[in-house]
Structures are given as structure tokens and as C-alpha cells.
Amino acid sequence: MMAKLFRAVIMGPPGSGKGTISERIAQSFGLKHLSSGDFLRENIAADTEAGVLAKTYIERGLMVPDHVMTRLLLPRLEEMTRHSWLMDGFPCTLTQAKALNSTCDLDLVISLNIPYETLKDRLSDRWIHPGSGRVYNMGFNPPRVQGRDDLSGEPLIQHDNDQPEALVARLRHYKDVAKPVIDLYKSKGILHTFSGTETDKIWPYINSLLSTKIPSRPETDTQHIPLP
Ligand SMILES: Nc1ncnc2c1ncn2[C@H]1C[C@H](O)[C@@H](COP(=O)(O)OP(=O)(O)OP(=O)(O)O)O1
Numbered sequence: 135m136m137a138k139l140f141r142a143v144i145m146g147p148p149g150s151g152k153g154t155i156s157e158r159i160a161q162s163f164g165l166k167h168l169s170s171g172d173f174l175r176e177n178i179a180a181d182t183e184a185g186v187l188a189k190t191y192i193e194r195g196l197m198v199p200d201h202v203m204t205r206l207l208l209p210r211l212e213e214m215t216r217h218s219w220l221m222d223g224f225p226c227t228l229t230q231a232k233a234l235n236s237t238c239d240l241d242l243v244i245s246l247n248i249p250y251e252t253l254k255d256r257l258s259d260r261w262i263h264p265g266s267g268r269v270y271n272m273g274f275n276p277p278r279v280q281g282r283d284d285l286s287g288e289p290l291i292q293h294d295n296d297q298p299e300a301l302v303a304r305l306r307h308y309k310d311v312a313k314p315v316i317d318l319y320k321s322k323g324i325l326h327t328f329s330g331t332e333t334d335k336i337w338p339y340i341n342s343l344l345s346t347k348i349p350s351r352p353e354t355d356t357q358h359i360p361l362p
């Protein structure tokens with residue numbers, strides 16, 4: 135018998151570790167890691183109508199408008215009716231949260247609360263493989279070969295908007311748009327907030343929370359694979 139499906143969202147400011155923690159959750163609990171940034175990049179690469187539109191915003195370091203995000207993501211989620219998933223990067227506005235609400239019932243929302251200085255240090259050292267969205271940090275999880283993606287060997291890049299000058303504005307914007315979303319999930323009783331400066335210290339708390347909510351790997355019914 136297939137276990138109950140499980141749907142979760144992870145929220146947090148840029149650099150809070152959403153991508154890093156999502157990968158750990160996906161590995162440990164067998165949820166599919168869905169990332170709004172990855173969906174956008176796929177659509178841009180495939181030259182879809184929404185991708186072409188989204189590109190004009192992303193190139194300027196801007197958020198993609200709500201109607202483009204919902205047009206892009208909701209049909210993909212509707213195709214996932216038989217899967218458990220964890221969504222990273224969506225919703226990030228109240229309009230997006232309401233649109234998501236009309237498509238599915240979320241079981242849980244993880245919100246990461248990380249101090250500004252920590253975000254600044256991490257992002258100034260974040261390197262990205264543009265083709266896949268794989269993320270490295272020269273101190274925390276460096277690539278095996280400096281400046282190169284572990285799987286493809288292709289060059290890694292840094293984003294201008296990860297630099298401290300751009301970060302203040304991005305964080306202010308995140309706080310403004312995320313607050314009503316966080317309030318909405320709090321009022322639904324599904325919000326869980328984790329604070330700290332190190333992913334490795336936050337992770338055990340997230341892991342044990344999810345262990346109480348997902349008794350076995352949802353689609354395979356096998357045991358959890360504990361992380362090192
Ligand atoms: N839910 C969303 N609404 C609007 N724009 C979005 C959303 N998700 C992603 N974007 C936009 C903002 C970014 O310019 C671009 C890439 O997103 P993403 O890969 O999440 O990288 P990012 O580095 O800007 O965010 P983060 O630092 O939080 O991981 O897409």
C-alpha cells in the first residue's frame with residue numbers, strides 16, 4: 135500500500151540554506167525536491183513562452199511576476215498528484231501562496247531564520263554550476279576541483295546579486311514579501327521555524343521533525359537512509 139503523500143515548502147532568505155537542506159530532506163525521506171529556480175532555468179533553456187518572459191526579469195536581478203510564476207509552476211504541481219514533494223523557492227509572495235493553496239493542501243512549512251552576517255558570508259562565497267543549479271561554498275562544501283562542477287567538470291560562476299551590495303536590498307525585499315506568507319502558514323498551524331548559523335546544527339532538528347511526520351519513505355516504504 136502506498137503511504138500517504140506528503141507536501142512541504144521550505145522558505146528562507148537568500149543564502150539561508152534552502153537548497154542545501156532540501157537536498158538532505160530529499161535524500162533522507164524520498165521526497166522530490168522541486169525548486170522554483172530550477173523550473174525557471176529549465177523554461178529559459180527550453181525557450182518556453184514563460185521562460186522567455188521570466189528571463190527578462192532574472193537578467194535584471196528581479197523577482198519574476200506572480201502570474202508568470204503561477205502559470206509556470208501550478209501545472210507542474212498538478213502533474214505530481216502521485217508524488218510527495220518539497221518545494222524550495224515557491225511561494226514567496228502572498229499571491230503565490232494563495233494560488234498554491236487552491237491547488238493542494240500543504241502538510242508542513244519549514245522557515246529558516248538565519249542572521250544577516252551569516253547570509254552575507256555564505257553568499258559572497260557561493261559558487262553555482264549554471265547548467266544544473268548545483269551549489270558550492272568554498273568553505274562548507276567545496277567542489278572537488280576548484281572552480282569546476284563535480285559532475286560535469288564545467289566552470290562554476292558567482293552571481294552578482296550574491297555580493298554584499300545587492301544582498302541588503304534582496305533581504306529587505308524578502309522580509310516584506312515573506313511576512314504575510316509566514317503569517318498565513320502560522321495561522322494554519324503548519325509553520326516550523328528553525329534558527330541558527332550552521333546548517334549542520336539545524337539539520338538534526340529538521341530531520342527529527344520530519345521523522346515524526348513521515349514514518350517511512352513515502353513512495354518506496356523503505357527505511358530512512360540516515361545521512362552521515
Ligand atoms: N517564487 C518566485 N517568485 C518570483 N521570482 C522567483 C521565484 N523563485 C525564483 N525566482 C527568481 C528570482 C531569481 O532571480 C531567480 C533564480 O532563483 P533561485 O535559483 O531561487 O536563486 P536565488 O539565488 O535568487 O535565490 P536564493 O538565493 O534564495 O537561492 O528566479
Ligand SMILES: Nc1nc2c(ncn2[C@@H]2O[C@H](COP(=O)(O)OP(=O)(O)O)[C@@H](O)[C@H]2O)c(=O)[nH]1
Pocket residue numbers: 146147148149150151152153154155256257259260261269270271272273274275331332333334
Ligand atoms: N559556511 C557555511 N555555508 C553553508 C552552510 N549551509 C549552506 N551553506 C552554503 O551557503 C550558500 C547558500 O546555501 P543555499 O542552500 O544555496 O541557500 P538558499 O539560497 O537558501 O537556497 C551555499 O554556498 C551553501 O553551500 C553552513 O552551515 N555553513
